[in-house]
Amino acid sequence: MKVVVTGGTGMIGRKLIDSLLAMPELIDRDGNMAEVTAITAFDVVAPNPPLPDDPRLTIVTGEISDAEAVEALIDDDTDTVFHLAAVVSAQAEEDFDLGMRVNLDGTRITLERCRALGHVPRVVYASSVAAFGGNMPDVINDTVTPNPQTTYGVTKVIGEYLIDDYSRKGFIDGRALRLPTIVVRPGRPNKAASTWASSILREPLAGHSAICPVKEESKMWMLSPRRVVESFRHAQVLDAVAWGPHRVVNLPGVTGSVTESLQALSRAGGNSARARVTFEHDPFIQEIVDGWANTFETARGLEMGFKSDTGLDEIVNVFLEDDLPGQHVYYD
Amino acid sequence: MKVVVTGGTGMIGRKLIDSLLAMPELIDRDGNMAEVTAITAFDVVAPNPPLPDDPRLTIVTGEISDAEAVEALIDDDTDTVFHLAAVVSAQAEEDFDLGMRVNLDGTRITLERCRALGHVPRVVYASSVAAFGGNMPDVINDTVTPNPQTTYGVTKVIGEYLIDDYSRKGFIDGRALRLPTIVVRPGRPNKAASTWASSILREPLAGHSAICPVKEESKMWMLSPRRVVESFRHAQVLDAVAWGPHRVVNLPGVTGSVTESLQALSRAGGNSARARVTFEHDPFIQEIVDGWANTFETARGLEMGFKSDTGLDEIVNVFLEDDLPGQHVYYD
The missing domain is CATH 3.40.50.720 (NAD(P)-binding Rossmann-like Domain)
Known part of the structure; x- marks a missing residue:
């Protein structure tokens, strides 16, 4: 095939x-x-x-x-x-x-x-x-x-x-x-308005500094790369009957604030990792991020068997397991 | 211009x-x-x-x-x-x-x-x-x-x-x-699954017979041609601010059942007009019509100043005034 x-x-x-x-x-x-x-x-x-x-x-x-x-x-x-x-x-x-x-x-x-x-x-x-x-x-x-x-x-x-x-x-x-927004996205920061959501986890865990341009209470709707790939595979193997006449689904994900991301960072990387994140407010980025949907009820997706990460700790853990080893080459 | x-x-x-x-x-x-x-x-x-x-x-x-x-x-x-x-x-x-x-x-x-x-x-x-x-x-x-x-x-x-x-x-x-479905549509019956909604008013009022393929309780969401034209004009003259960022509106209309249409027909054309409509059930047409939305709450449209006909009597009256005179040529 x-x-x-x-x-x-x-x-x-x-x-x-x-x-x-x-x-x-x-x-x-x-x-x-x-x-x-x-x-x-x-x-x-x-x-x-x-x-x-x-x-x-x-x-x-x-x-x-x-x-x-x-x-x-x-x-x-x-x-x-x-x-x-x-x-x-x-x-x-x-x-x-x-x-x-x-x-x-x-x-x-x-x-x-x-x-x-x-x-x-x-x-x-x-x-x-x-x-x-x-x-x-x-x-x-x-x-x-x-x-x-x-x-x-x-x-x-x-x-x-x-x-x-x-x-x-x-x-x-x-x-x-x-x-959802894919977090932690491996690689370098890019020009996306969401890039900080990965940066504030990825860079500190690799031993580098990161800047957060939005307020601590700002929230994102997130899913790890691993779960996204699983979702694509699951979408392929599901029977057409499970989709019904409407072939679209909001994927389950995790709502997390900056504060919660940084708490997960501390748990995974300690205070030294957390200390690598500083805040520099950017009103332009803040406005874009505030305009995004960040809280979902994905009953259809869950019923169809799509799975999200269990929370920010898992999102961090997926990065540590799947991407940090390769990520280090960017900095070494 | x-x-x-x-x-x-x-x-x-x-x-x-x-x-x-x-x-x-x-x-x-x-x-x-x-x-x-x-x-x-x-x-x-x-x-x-x-x-x-x-x-x-x-x-x-x-x-x-x-x-x-x-x-x-x-x-x-x-x-x-x-x-x-x-x-x-x-x-x-x-x-x-x-x-x-x-x-x-x-x-x-x-x-x-x-x-x-x-x-x-x-x-x-x-x-x-x-x-x-x-x-x-x-x-x-x-x-x-x-x-x-x-x-x-x-x-x-x-x-x-x-x-x-x-x-x-x-x-x-x-x-x-x-x-909405335009009723009474002037001219001849066509192949649309909704054609009967006009036929059961238009033909009897012009002195001809009509067949209704759906049950008496079947409902349609309707607007007269006159109100549709008014709606297009109104849409053009409204200020962009009235539309806001979403440039789409469900037009107000009239929900009417076959029974209600036939009552309006009797009021406008008498028992002789009503007697020109007979029922021949068509399950295929019935299924299509049953799948259509027929009851709307059009708060946005009404707030923006769009107007529907006041009811089936007005829909019939618009036909009598605007289209029946020309319509007669089809039959004369």
Whole structure:
């Protein structure tokens, strides 16, 4: 069985591929658990650092909005597509046309190609809690209407409606996951407004200093990379009946404040780690973060068997186990 | 000031154009009430019967998914676009590609063209209560999440999200109306599953027989053509502040059962009109109609000043005044 991972060189794509190489079983087109014998990682850039050298893994570089590239990528052997390719929030906000081309056109091209196969491949789609914004209730439950405040969020919600309709029509067997903010994100700080949520744990645990730009009471809705990868796998193996007619789910996650993150940091890394975090208030970042949904009731996701980390201690622990060893190379 | 009406030869488009010719005032690009001096009606087919012979009115025939045609259509003189062009529900369901091309690509092309003008035109978009379906609460209020069960409904909801984002970005000043079923629709019965809702009033009032395929207790969410046209005009003249960040509204309407429709028919046309309606149950139509939302709480729409008919008697009366005289020609 062949699996295609678009956005395969991104952080989640890489971890998903690692997971599939280690545990190469998913549901095939006939509904049976079967061995993944071929994985194609598709992305706009070549992987750096390289992906594992494995005969089952092929790297293809191209644009998701290039219909010919996608036609070559997703062939009749393909049973499942994990569609993670997307321009991220800040970039889609800065470059509207790029965001629409990659996130909307790219998704349509991917779905059209899947439909053309005729054997109804499973498509697991990375959506986002960026679906929510603006005026929101204090707690986001499964009935709250998406009201994205970014072009990124809008393209993600549009993708969800397409996943629903393509599934209803029997063109694909689609599943869409609204992902929380991924914490601890390995690697370097980036320009995301959420980057501090990882930094205030990652840098101190690696022996370096970090700056928190938001107030101690600021909250985030979080999930560890490990649980996100498990969620993608779980989304793939769940029977279509478990999804019902609406192929979208808010993933369970953990609400944590800065204070709670720092307490978990102290427990894992001691006072010396905690002392590496200083506060420098940034009103611009604060305003963005205050506009995000941070408290969810994910009854549907839990009922479907999706699992979050048990709390901030586990989120920290996942980082210590999965990513800190590799992370140290950035600083050594 | 120039106004473009896409779908200008359809039932609503025609009535909107008639209204604009009779009362040629709308808000211009500077926010002032100004005279509409030019109206372009764009549609895939030439109007039949012809539109009024008026020097202010130009007819252009073309495909809304043809970017070059739309570029020529919406020019720098254009202050407002009423975007009504769409493949209707049954057709979009039958021909997925056509529905996506006209309803989704056509809307994107229209919005891109409006954005390119640079002067932020007002765009009033015809959405639909086909946004709702599947598992629904008994009463649809302004917080209920769209869950369309047709490709038509999906493309309409996607259009709403685009209208929101293009407005948020300042590319357009957009407004989207979710329209109830239009009753009494003039003309002949068509293949819509809702056609009986007009037929059981229209045909008897014109002296002809009609068949009702659904049970007496079946309900519809309705609005007369006159109120729909008023709603489009009202949507255009409302200040952007009245819309707020979310540019979509469920229009007020009237919930009426078959029984109530027939009582209004008796009051307007007497027992002889009522006697022209017979029942022939059609389980297929019944199931479709049962899946539609029929009871709404439209607090937002009412607060914004949108008005429905006062009840079924007014819906009948609008038909008697506006459409029955012309309607008679079909039968004479």
